[in-house]
Amino acid sequence: MADMIEVYDLYKTLNKKKVLDGLTVKIKKGETFVLIGQSGVGKSVLLKHLIGLMRPDSGEIYIDGIKLDYDNPEILASLRCRFGMLFQGGALFDSLTVGENILFALDHLRPEMHQEEKKQRMLRSLELVELPGVEDLMISSLSGGMMKRVALARAIVAEPEIVLFDEPTTGLDPITTATINDLIIELKKKLAITFVVVTHDIRSAFFIGDRIGMLYKGKLIFEGTPQDFQHTENPYVRQFVEGLSKGPITEEYQKQLHEKKKEDKTTGGLRWKNR
Numbered sequence: 059m060a061d062m063i064e065v066y067d068l069y070k071t072l073n074k075k076k077v078l079d080g081l082t083v084k085i086k087k088g089e090t091f092v093l094i095g096q097s098g099v100g101k102s103v104l105l106k107h108l109i110g111l112m113r114p115d116s117g118e119i120y121i122d123g124i125k126l127d128y129d130n131p132e133i134l135a136s137l138r139c140r141f142g143m144l145f146q147g148g149a150l151f152d153s154l155t156v157g158e159n160i161l162f163a164l165d166h167l168r169p170e171m172h173q174e175e176k177k178q179r180m181l182r183s184l185e186l187v188e189l190p191g192v193e194d195l196m197i198s199s200l201s202g203g204m205m206k207r208v209a210l211a212r213a214i215v216a217e218p219e220i221v222l223f224d225e226p227t228t229g230l231d232p233i234t235t236a237t238i239n240d241l242i243i244e245l246k247k248k249l250a251i252t253f254v255v256v257t258h259d260i261r262s263a264f265f266i267g268d269r270i271g272m273l274y275k276g277k278l279i280f281e282g283t284p285q286d287f288q289h290t291e292n293p294y295v296r297q298f299v300e301g302l303s304k305g306p307i308t309e310e311y312q313k314q315l316h317e318k319k320k321e322d323k324t325t326g327g328l329r330w331k332n333r
C-alpha cells in the first residue's frame with residue numbers, strides 16, 4: 059500500500075515548549091491510524107500540521123506525494139480540499155439545522171456545485187452515518203452521539219480522501235462509543251478513506267486502528283498494530299495502555315517538576331539579588 063501521509067523530522071515549539079521534537083511518521087492509503095498519548099502531548103498540534111493550519115519550525119509533510127508548501131496558497135488550498143476534519147466538540151452551528159450545517163461545508167469546499175447536487179450529497183452523507191431523514195432537525199435538539207454522526211456526515215460530504223478525527227468518542231456512553239466505532243469501520247470499507255484518529259480511549263484505539271502510534275515528548279515512541287501494542291514490553295506504552303499511575307511517564311514528569319522548582323528558586327534568588 060502506498061503512503062498517503064508522510065511526515066519527516068517535524069519540529070514545533072509553542073510557548074517555549076518543544077511540542078514536536080523531530081517527529082516522523084508514515085500513514086498508508088486507506089488505513090486507520092490512531093494517535094494516542096497523554097493530554098497536552100501534541101496530538102492536536104500534529105493534526106493541525108497535517109492540514110496546513112500550523113506551520114512547522116522545520117520538517118516536511120507530503121500528502122499523496124505532494125509536499126505541503128506553506129508559501130504556495132494554491133497547493134495548500136488544493137491539498138486541504140482532500141481532507142475532512144472533525145474537531146473536538148464537533149464545531150457544529152447550533153442555530154442551523156442538520157442539513158444547513160452539512161450544506162455549509164459543501165458551499166465552502168465545492169462552491170461550483172449545483173444546489174440540487176449539493177442537496178443530494180447532503181442526504182447521502184446522512185444515510186452513510188445512519189441518520190436518514192434528520193436534515194430538518196436543529197442541532198440543539200440532538201444527542202451527543204447524533205451530533206458526532208452529523209459532524210462525521212459534514213466531514214465526508216465533500217468526499218475527502220483523508221479524514222482527521224479528534225476525539226470521536228469523548229463524552230459518549232460505552233454503547234454510543236461502540237456505534238461510532240462501528241461507523242468509522244463501515245465508512246472506511248465503503249469509502250476507502252484514510253482515517254487519522256486521535257483518542258484517549260484505548261479500547262476504541264484497539265478496535266478501530268489498523269495501526270496505532272504513541273506520541274511522547276514530541277516523537278512517536280512506538281507504532282504498530284493493536285496486537286503489537288498489546289504485546290510490547292515497552293514500559294512507557296505499558297503504563298499508558300494499562301492506565302497505571304506509577305511508571306516511567308509519571309517518574310519523568312515528577313523529575314521535570316522537581317528540576318523546574320529548583321530552577322525557579324535559582325532565578326527567583328537572582329532576581330532578588332538584582333533589585
Ligand SMILES: Nc1ncnc2c1ncn2[C@@H]1O[C@H](COP(=O)(O)OP(=O)(O)OP(=O)(O)O)[C@@H](O)[C@H]1O
Pocket residue numbers: 072073075077095096097098099100101102103104
Ligand atoms: N496555538 C497554540 N499556541 C500555543 N500553545 C499551543 C497552541 N496549541 C497547542 N499549544 C500547546 O501545545 C501543547 C500540545 O497541545 P495539544 O492540544 O496538541 O495536546 P493534545 O495532545 O491534543 O492534548 P489533549 O489530549 O488534552 O487534547 C500544549 O502544551 C498546548 O498548550
